[in-house]
Amino acid sequence: MEDVARVAGVSHQTVSRVLNNHPNVSAKTRERVEDAITELGYRRNTAARSLVTRRSQTIGVLGSEMAQYGPSHTLLGVQQAARDAGYFVSVAALREVTPETIKDAVAHFMDQGVDGIVVTVPHPGTFDVLRDITVQVPLVAVGSVGDEHLSGATVDQRQGAKLAVEHLLELGHQRIGHLSGPADWIDAAARIDGWQEALNEAGLEVGTLIEGDWSAECGYREGLKIAADRSVTALFVANDQMALGVLRAFNETGVQVPADISVVGFDDQPESAYFIPPLTTVDQDFEELGQRCIRLLLDRLDGGTTVEAATVTPRLVIRSTTAPLAH
Amino acid sequence: MEDVARVAGVSHQTVSRVLNNHPNVSAKTRERVEDAITELGYRRNTAARSLVTRRSQTIGVLGSEMAQYGPSHTLLGVQQAARDAGYFVSVAALREVTPETIKDAVAHFMDQGVDGIVVTVPHPGTFDVLRDITVQVPLVAVGSVGDEHLSGATVDQRQGAKLAVEHLLELGHQRIGHLSGPADWIDAAARIDGWQEALNEAGLEVGTLIEGDWSAECGYREGLKIAADRSVTALFVANDQMALGVLRAFNETGVQVPADISVVGFDDQPESAYFIPPLTTVDQDFEELGQRCIRLLLDRLDGGTTVEAATVTPRLVIRSTTAPLAH
């Protein structure tokens, strides 16, 4: 910076002012400094800047299952929005979700001196842990909508689930089962709620609930059972991967989809359109979700203190695994 | 740090020595200092440390298509290995791959002062760009094996492709087509090479090559054409997603898999086992790949200067989409 100042014939402080867009710099001085900067290829030292400003221009993203469809796309959105806003994005992926690993990862970020944290750990227990540890920086949690203390952004999964079930109801189905995710995932819980709510509103007793684990393997296993007992005429599956397993189980056992049983998935992964048959599912925009998180976080960093929640609306995509109930 | 020193009754420098595991600190002093640290909940300031050491303890990961199966898992491996080694991981995801966006992202990392960079951009042009810009920090590129100037780690995809084709050859197939990825991806190119090599070694003339774009949609489109012309008895597809599309096209047109045409995929995504029928494919360990990258990078950071390449070996997973050629 001293070098730049010398070349431009000003003091180092003026260079600093140009770099920080301070208003009180004359146009010609600013130009001279900018020329000197490009001439020398000068780049400001982040560490020194951080030391004095106490800002690192870094946002930490803490998540589990980061390679899954949802989280990886959320990360993409977060990364994009953060970089556009001039922030760096640091990632900590949890192998295992326990209070300790969460605390570790938060400590990791505090050591790094991040300005804010985005958490995408879809277990409600996470929020308890986060409330317990006092984090000195703004924190936004994906899925924590409705929490008094935590800002959060989420896809309205309950609504998505209702969309799916209402579609099946309109087709005349009455016995609508649900193959859910693990009940200790907030997403799974919200989808279960939406399913139940839609059934209640239609005046139906609540149908068969099977708890799955998100995997295609589990979908296959449970699909075989359903194929055997035929307890439902329609199945709302909590994600596309399990739906894939279900479709295969039905295919193998001669259950016709959608003639015998209708199936709806959740997520709308690009592959779902090429399942056999193409899957009716609920689309959710994870990138948008990530961007919302950063917007919330930046707002907090700019002095906003309200505990807000941003909600992304899902959308039903009708393909070929759903059909009117055959009489 | 001054506070810790006061509580422990030593100088700030002794605290620093304890923190950095310097040998010349007596056991009891070290203990006193450590007690003071825990008592005060002291955490060393990374910015100040970076300022003087000129190390940020941060590794930048630069990649495109970061939400895809391969890259996201590679990131997971990188992140894990880096955090285990006490490094932070900063991510830059490219929306679009051009020399400019690559340079931007590298500049972004240089601004941040990262200690090293891992690049997972699967286009060979990337390496040219990287060679052009002189980066002042060690850089490891996924897929750059065999390059004189760039360290890299890669899955031996040529070998994987050969495994797939040899399996088909053993089953008696002679007309083995290949639905490849875009030819300007190194992975796609390596798989094409492996396919050709295996055919050559078997004394066969090179078969039908169709260039795809990795998507299920493209697999479906090309699958329909193949179903119509029946130019091949076996198809080696460059990834599982396209294979999904192919399977659906065949299913729709009444082509029996594997009775009429055998299909082999590539990647072994967890879902592939639940395709209809379950997909024979080539497994590659992306997390391992990511870990190797970090190992290479840390080696360079410790003073190693050799331009090495680490290779991860893929593995053929035989399921139900391949069968002996019917006569």
Add this chain to the structure above:
DNA sequence: ATCAAAGTTGTGAGCGCTAACAATTGCATC
């Protein structure tokens, strides 16, 4: 007891930057 060598601890400087304040300049007003 004496000394050197090793082990241990302390002191001062400075990494590159920004914040606060001080000094200078330009410009309108009287």
Add this chain to the structure above:
DNA sequence: GATGCAATTGTTAGCGCTCACAACTTTGAT
């Protein structure tokens, strides 16, 4: 031309840490 005020620029200190070196303490051989 003198005066005051705002706009612009410069000066100094210090963020929290590590490095180089200085100073002190112990140890063991003489």
